[in-house]
Amino acid sequence: MNVSPLLSFLQGFRLPREQLPFSENEIEDALRAGWLGEQPGLTRTPRSWRCMRCGNDDPLRFASFPCARCGKNCVYCRKCLSMGRISACTRLAHVSLPLPFERHEAPLAWQGELSPAQAEAAMAVQQAVLDSRELIVWAVCGAGKTEILFPAIAAALEKGWRVCLATPRTDVVRELAPRFRQAFPRVPLAVWHGGSDERGRIASLVLSTTHQLLRAYRVFDVMIVDEVDAFPYSVEPMLEYAVSQARKEQASLIYLTATPSRAWQRDIARGKRQAAVIPARYHGRPLPVPAFEWCGNWRKQLERGRLPENVLSWVLHRLEQRKQAFLFVPHIDELEAVTRILQRVDSRIVGVHAEAPDRAEHVQAFRDGRVPLLVTTTILERGVTVPNIDVAVLGAEDRIFTESALVQIAGRVGRSAAFPDGDVRFFHHGKTQEMVRARRHIIRMNEEARKRGLLRT
Amino acid sequence: MNCLLCHSPYNPITNWRQLLFLEDPDVLCPRCRGSFKLIDGRLCEICGRLLEEAAPSLCADCLRWQEDEQWGRVLVKNRSVYTYNDWMKDVIALWKFRGDYVIVEAFRHPFARAFAEHFGRGWHVVPIPLSPERLCERGFNQAEALACLLPFPSFPWLARRHSEKQSKKSRRERMETDNPFFLPGHPPLAGKRIVLIDDIYTTGITVRHAARVLLGAGAAEVGALTLVRA
Numbered sequence A: 001m002n003v004s005p006l007l008s009f010l011q012g013f014r015l016p017r018e019q020l021p022f023s024e025n026e027i028e029d030a031l032r033a034g035w036l037g038e039q040p041g042l043t044r045t046p047r048s049w050r051c052m053r054c055g056n057d058d059p060l061r062f063a064s065f066p067c068a069r070c071g072k073n074c075v076y077c078r079k080c081l082s083m084g085r086i087s088a089c090t091r092l093a094h095v096s097l098p099l100p101f102e103r104h105e106a107p108l109a110w111q112g113e114l115s116p117a118q119a120e121a122a123m124a125v126q127q128a129v130l131d132s133r134e135l136i137v138w139a140v141c142g143a144g145k146t147e148i149l150f151p152a153i154a155a156a157l158e159k160g161w162r163v164c165l166a167t168p169r170t171d172v173v174r175e176l177a178p179r180f181r182q183a184f185p186r187v188p189l190a191v192w193h194g195g196s197d198e199r200g201r202i203a204s205l206v207l208s209t210t211h212q213l214l215r216a217y218r219v220f221d222v223m224i225v226d227e228v229d230a231f232p233y234s235v236e237p238m239l240e241y242a243v244s245q246a247r248k249e250q251a252s253l254i255y256l257t258a259t260p261s262r263a264w265q266r267d268i269a270r271g272k273r274q275a276a277v278i279p280a281r282y283h284g285r286p287l288p289v290p291a292f293e294w295c296g297n298w299r300k301q302l303e304r305g306r307l308p309e310n311v312l313s314w315v316l317h318r319l320e321q322r323k324q325a326f327l328f329v330p331h332i333d334e335l336e337a338v339t340r341i342l343q344r345v346d347s348r349i350v351g352v353h354a355e356a357p358d359r360a361e362h363v364q365a366f367r368d369g370r371v372p373l374l375v376t377t378t379i380l381e382r383g384v385t386v387p388n389i390d391v392a393v394l395g396a397e398d399r400i401f402t403e404s405a406l407v408q409i410a411g412r413v414g415r416s417a418a419f420p421d422g423d424v425r426f427f428h429h430g431k432t433q434e435m436v437r438a439r440r441h442i443i444r445m446n447e448e449a450r451k452r453g454l455l456r457t
Numbered sequence B: 001m002n003c004l005l006c007h008s009p010y011n012p013i014t015n016w017r018q019l020l021f022l023e024d025p026d027v028l029c030p031r032c033r034g035s036f037k038l039i040d041g042r043l044c045e046i047c048g049r050l051l052e053e054a055a056p057s058l059c060a061d062c063l064r065w066q067e068d069e070q071w072g073r074v075l076v077k078n079r080s081v082y083t084y085n086d087w088m089k090d091v092i093a094l095w096k097f098r099g100d101y102v103i104v105e106a107f108r109h110p111f112a113r114a115f116a117e118h119f120g121r122g123w124h125v126v127p128i129p130l131s132p133e134r135l136c137e138r139g140f141n142q143a144e145a146l147a148c149l150l151p152f153p154s155f156p157w158l159a160r161r162h163s164e165k166q167s168k169k170s171r172r173e174r175m176e177t178d179n180p181f182f183l184p185g186h187p188p189l190a191g192k193r194i195v196l197i198d199d200i201y202t203t204g205i206t207v208r209h210a211a212r213v214l215l216g217a218g219a220a221e222v223g224a225l226t227l228v229r230a
């Protein structure tokens, strides 16, 4: 049988009709033949609308325009515009035939060894995948989460299943791609992010960002969601929706997180959700515990062009010792002010925020050791394992620093086996619940690791 | 209220005038609003570009236009509201190419104010049209969206043929290629003053092509009001 070009173009995806490079006739024929299905781009909800592509149902994120296509005042979704506008007159097309599948024999080439804690979790993940279940992998920062997945992915590929690892962050996708290529050298792998030309291709193994995953539809047998609670993406309903649409209904669902939400932590404690907990780093040394230090009304000091004395002396001390450090601040305005002050002390110091265009350059300079201290508003990259660093937060009381954010920040320190320790300091103007919870979270993980004999002493 | 562009919450009431005169609150937060740069100062009399204090009253571009017998006096003046800074480039991309129509609301007051200042009641508003193909692809015409901000009716008198992307050609080549604009009917143009509306004034070729067609059908004079001077 000849495979229709429309079929092979669209299979595995759900796209607006106007994005299909095929004639109206071909599309209409396929609809009549029954293997092409259509859905409206938006549906009504009691309060407003729901975008069928991205799941947005926030009335503030819809607007309307005089539409030249339908001639009406047409509502559109403002949330997923970067993928092409979805409006009330948009129709989303998908293929309703199952995709052909391919079995891969002994696909895993990775030769490394798992730590005892990793091995235990890897077993649990593999079982969940084979049983098509849901599982949370709660692994501390630096536990070595990626390798834990390898045996499970190999087992799925042997069955001819399609596996997707999704994450909100392009950085992570880019960083993981070469590691997966190396681990599964004979398996077709597609990397989907905004700048990749593989994003229109379905493969046995797919690494995708949230936005690109929105195009996929009912195609994956195994869905792995990485960095579910990664700062600053702690609230990301779009990823959850993308995952729900891209997976097959009976697919297994694996969540990887260092900092599950409080609701999930409760569910796990009550046994309502299953979790594999890895409380120890792969090098077997305990997590550095954050110290709290009051620093007065630091915002007022910033207005006068000064840093609180203890914060400044913390910085000076690192510079003297030639120890690299991150200094986290809550917002961009403060980032600029703090950077200006510190550059008078050492002109090599730079400030980088999440949307800064020259972000990658500065991060590279920091990695190369050319920048002694980086002021930042966000966790930069998961892969930034600068071996020997300290971390401070200025204004740890700010709302933006949730338990999860603070645990992630503390998790930057002591990642490498050669330098497993370091200083984590939360400078604050009034201790918060979230700070206390973050410290308790870390201490509890260390206790659990000790109890299970996972720490090297 | 949440900012139309960055979606962050802000306090839209910034002064007593707003409360007193019930002015509409700004749809943008102060940070986003402040990132646009209004064109303000000494302008080239024709194209509305900012000039150095000591420069002659026409910019080099417009002096060249003046020398051209065919095209020299086609356009009486262009006025633009904003400079084309990086921020504006991003906003235009989101608005026009990604298709976030509602962003036009951010320009309502400045655009209407510029119209009143430089043109006003005696002028007829004519938006620069898109070709049917481009209109279908984009879903709306950004020039029409701008024209709708003005408290006067606008007249869809012009139409446009589909032509290839203009940016690959030189200025001379662009002038000499067929004018994409035409009049689909017989609009009552005789003696009228027309102000063309468009999003960006770059080389001035587009508005001059359109002006030529209108003058040829009897319009008295043609000017242009554009959102951005590139």
Ligand SMILES: [Zn+2]
Residues within 6 Å of the ligand: A051, A052, A053, A054, A055, A056, A077, A078, A079, A080, A081, A086
């Ligand atoms: Zn959407």
Ligand SMILES: [Zn+2]
Residues within 6 Å of the ligand: A067, A068, A069, A070, A071, A072, A074, A087, A088, A089, A090
């Ligand atoms: Zn429509």
Ligand SMILES: [Zn+2]
Residues within 6 Å of the ligand: B003, B004, B005, B006, B007, B008, B028, B029, B030, B031, B032, B033
């Ligand atoms: Zn804003």
Ligand SMILES: [Zn+2]
Residues within 6 Å of the ligand: B044, B045, B046, B047, B048, B049, B058, B059, B060, B061, B062, B063
């Ligand atoms: Zn000029």
